[in-house]
Amino acid sequence: MKLITRDTDYALKALCFIVKHKERIVSxxxxxxxxxxPRSFLRKILQELNKKRVLKSYKGQGGGFSLxxxxxxxxxxxxxxxxxxxxxxxxxxxxxxxxxDMRTCVLRKKINQIEKYVIRELKSITIxxxxxxxx
Amino acid sequence: MKLITRDTDYALKALCFIVKHKERIVSxxxxxxxxxxPRSFLRKILQELNKKRVLKSYKGQGGGFSLxxxxxxxxxxxxxxxxxxxxxxxxxxxxxxxxxDMRTCVLRKKINQIEKYVIRELKSITIxxxxxxxx
DNA sequence: GACAAATGATACTAATATAGTATCATTATA
DNA sequence: TATAATGATACTATATTAGTATCATTTGTC
Numbered sequence: 001m002k003l004i005t006r007d008t009d010y011a012l013k014a015l016c017f018i019v020k021h022k023e024r025i026v027s028x029x030x031x032x033x034x035x036x037x038p039r040s041f042l043r044k045i046l047q048e049l050n051k052k053r054v055l056k057s058y059k060g061q062g063g064g065f066s067l068x069x070x071x072x073x074x075x076x077x078x079x080x081x082x083x084x085x086x087x088x089x090x091x092x093x094x095x096x097x098x099x100x101d102m103r104t105c106v107l108r109k110k111i112n113q114i115e116k117y118v119i120r121e122l123k124s125i126t127i128x129x130x131x132x133x134x135x
Numbered sequence: 136m137k138l139i140t141r142d143t144d145y146a147l148k149a150l151c152f153i154v155k156h157k158e159r160i161v162s163x164x165x166x167x168x169x170x171x172x173p174r175s176f177l178r179k180i181l182q183e184l185n186k187k188r189v190l191k192s193y194k195g196q197g198g199g200f201s202l203x204x205x206x207x208x209x210x211x212x213x214x215x216x217x218x219x220x221x222x223x224x225x226x227x228x229x230x231x232x233x234x235x236d237m238r239t240c241v242l243r244k245k246i247n248q249i250e251k252y253v254i255r256e257l258k259s260i261t262i263x264x265x266x267x268x269x270x
Numbered sequence: 271g272a273c274a275a276a277t278g279a280t281a282c283t284a285a286t287a288t289a290g291t292a293t294c295a296t297t298a299t300a
Numbered sequence: 301t302a303t304a305a306t307g308a309t310a311c312t313a314t315a316t317t318a319g320t321a322t323c324a325t326t327t328g329t330c
Binding site: 029057060061062063 | 276277279
């Protein structure tokens with residue numbers, strides 16, 4: 001059971017690198033050299049981050065990407081949601097419930113509680129907190 | 136992101152039914168009628184539960200399955216581990232880490248902490264607690 | 271303006287995991 | 301011995317994840 005897939009992981013790494021070069025526009029080529037991520041895959045990821053207004057892109061020669069949001073406002077949980085969809089631990093039970101009749105389902109309550117906790121904790125992880133340690 | 140897959144879900148349902156008929160041996164046919172789970176798939180699941188000594192199987196006419204463990208000693212997290220492998224939320228990071236050099240990686244610490252919490256909470260959910268409510 | 275170097279959009283393939291099926295062998299009971 | 305059950309195993313189908321390829325568009329520089 002994976003909490004974080006490859007694209008989220010790559011996005012994290014790319015963002016951490018971009019944060020370190022905050023003043024500049026960073027190109028895909030630079031990121032590929034540095035992070036050894038397959039070029040096309042990384043491009044797709046960065047395009048998505050652009051669409052979701054995490055990064056801003058610049059076309060043409062000398063182009064690339066730079067941060068839109070402040071690093072401490074980019075949460076791990078946001079990236080997970082962008083690349084893996086909403087974090088719903090209880091999805092399966094809501095679809096095919098063990099106890100479809102009960103209003104006060106112990107299991108669902110519990111899973112919801114766990115989900116809330118996980119999201120809260122993931123919200124406490126930002127790009128800032130991640131990029132600091134590597135530097 | 137799914138915490139619980141179909142087979143775990145089916146296993147849960149089957150176990151809940153078997154618990155309700157604790158004194159008896161329950162056959163696949165009975166479970167299929169009751170739970171509307173594809174027969175072959177359910178058989179595979181029950182065979183696995185037999186191998187993992189959650190159920191005991193009886194071959195031959197009048198055969199079927201009965202509980203080995205007490206219902207309150209079968210934890211949801213056990214079923215997840217049987218069908219989905221060990222619950223490792225941080226698997227991805229351990230494989231392709233954002234911060235491979237650091238001993239004191241903030242992210243890893245955090246993810247480990249979350250994982251522990253999730254496991255502890257899932258440990259509090261047993262077949263007993265699930266089968267009660269439906270009854 | 272032409273060229274080069276960048277991203278945008280999009281569609282495709284490959285690999286893996288999940289979900290489900292089918293069949294023959296074995297066992298136990300009536 | 302026939303039958304009704306599970307055991308073992310191998311197969312197919314579908315969905316998700318991972319990765320690739322290509323052409324269009326934009327922009328800076330000569």
